[in-house]
Amino acid sequence: MQAQVSGVLGRYTANKLGMYAWALHRLTGIGVIAFLLVHIIDTAFVMVGPELYNEAMALYKQPFFRPFEVALAAAVIYHALNGIRVTLIDFWEGAARIQERLFYGVLVLFALLFLPSAFIMLRPLFVR
Amino acid sequence: MQVTLRIQRFDPERDEKPHFEEYQADVEPTDRLLDALNYVKWYVDGSLAYRRSCAHGICGSDAMRVNGRNRLACKVLVRDLGNPITVAPMLSFQLIKDLVVDMEPFFAKYRALKPYLIADDPPPEKERLQSPVDRERYEDTTKCILCACCTTSCPPFWANGDFYGPAAIVNAHRFIFDSRDHGADERLATLNERNGIWRCRTVFNCTEACPRGIKVTEAMEDVKRALMLRNI
Numbered sequence: 010m011q012a013q014v015s016g017v018l019g020r021y022t023a024n025k026l027g028m029y030a031w032a033l034h035r036l037t038g039i040g041v042i043a044f045l046l047v048h049i050i051d052t053a054f055v056m057v058g059p060e061l062y063n064e065a066m067a068l069y070k071q072p073f074f075r076p077f078e079v080a081l082a083a084a085v086i087y088h089a090l091n092g093i094r095v096t097l098i099d100f101w102e103g104a105a106r107i108q109e110r111l112f113y114g115v116l117v118l119f120a121l122l123f124l125p126s127a128f129i130m131l132r133p134l135f136v137r
Numbered sequence: 138m139q140v141t142l143r144i145q146r147f148d149p150e151r152d153e154k155p156h157f158e159e160y161q162a163d164v165e166p167t168d169r170l171l172d173a174l175n176y177v178k179w180y181v182d183g184s185l186a187y188r189r190s191c192a193h194g195i196c197g198s199d200a201m202r203v204n205g206r207n208r209l210a211c212k213v214l215v216r217d218l219g220n221p222i223t224v225a226p227m228l229s230f231q232l233i234k235d236l237v238v239d240m241e242p243f244f245a246k247y248r249a250l251k252p253y254l255i256a257d258d259p260p261p262e263k264e265r266l267q268s269p270v271d272r273e274r275y276e277d278t279t280k281c282i283l284c285a286c287c288t289t290s291c292p293p294f295w296a297n298g299d300f301y302g303p304a305a306i307v308n309a310h311r312f313i314f315d316s317r318d319h320g321a322d323e324r325l326a327t328l329n330e331r332n333g334i335w336r337c338r339t340v341f342n343c344t345e346a347c348p349r350g351i352k353v354t355e356a357m358e359d360v361k362r363a364l365m366l367r368n369i
């Protein structure tokens with residue numbers, strides 16, 4: 010009898026950032042796809058009737074939905090920036106050697122793009 | 138110095154699934170993990186199974202997960218590993234016993250990418266000459282010892298055992314970029330298939346795991362560029 014050892018993230022520790030950058034890329038990718046599916050469905054409501062569509066859209070405008078939108082923005086921004094990092098690694102010789110520095114670059118750009126967006130998105134919840 | 142080893146044990150004749158057991162080993166801080174395993178096997182529990190041969194980091198037999206990370210037991214010192222030390226077999230392969238896994242699928246993939254010189258031109262009178270610059274092109278990938286540290290650290294390989302995996306591709310790289318070799322097209326065609334190079338997600342675990350310091354991901358990227366830009 011043989012036992013299969015399957016690999017899962019929790020059973021392997023990496024001390025280079027690559028694995029975590031990749032795991033986050035996957036996670037945000039799945040998140041964005043999931044939102045996209047929901048969004049296609051709610052947009053399709055317009056075929057059923059404008060009332061239903063408007064109701065669905067009103068749901069997005071509810072305050073409790075804002076944090077999810079902010080999370081979505083975070084996912085899109087990270088996925089886009091890290092996507093550029095991976096593309097650079099694929100096309101530019103030498104980028105693989107500085108992949109960790111490129112990842113720090115991703116984090117800095119992420120902060121620059123995400124923090125102001127989050128501020129703009131959340132502000133209406135607190136000031137009227 | 139006393140160290141505690143937490144070793145994953147599995148006896149196919151008795152156990153349903155693997156479990157961890159603890160052992161005390163009396164070793165010098167400058168001893169290697171392999172010495173600690175030998176201590177357990179020779180003085181504590183002779184039934185412990187693991188592979189080793191050269192004990193000098195060149196045969197590639199004793200790759201295992203040490204504190205969650207692929208290492209050669211003969212190439213890490215006990216003092217660098219803390220206490221206790223967790224030792225488990227490499228991921229993704231069939232377990233045979235304790236730390237011994239079935240490497241046959243690994244070697245099959247290595248062979249599938251033709252890790253040998255393919256030259257159809259008539260052999261010259263003496264040797265096939267090569268400039269130092271051309272030789273340098275694939276220097277890094279000549280160092281592979283086929284220990285499987287890279288391949289079993291690779292998340293895409295965990296998810297899909299049909300992926301050729303970094304080690305096989307490193308050894309293909311060794312010949313694809315050899316100016317004397319003419320087999321690049323066939324190897325690249327195989328690597329362009331479903332379970333070829335594009336399964337690589339640039340996770341970089343392979344580069345970090347390689348006990349020979351091969352820049353594995355970089356070699357993978359060389360192969361990708363060879364396919365995308367047709368520059369060898």
Ligand code: FES
Nearest residue numbers: 190192196197211
């Ligand atoms: S025993 Fe040969 S590489 Fe470790």
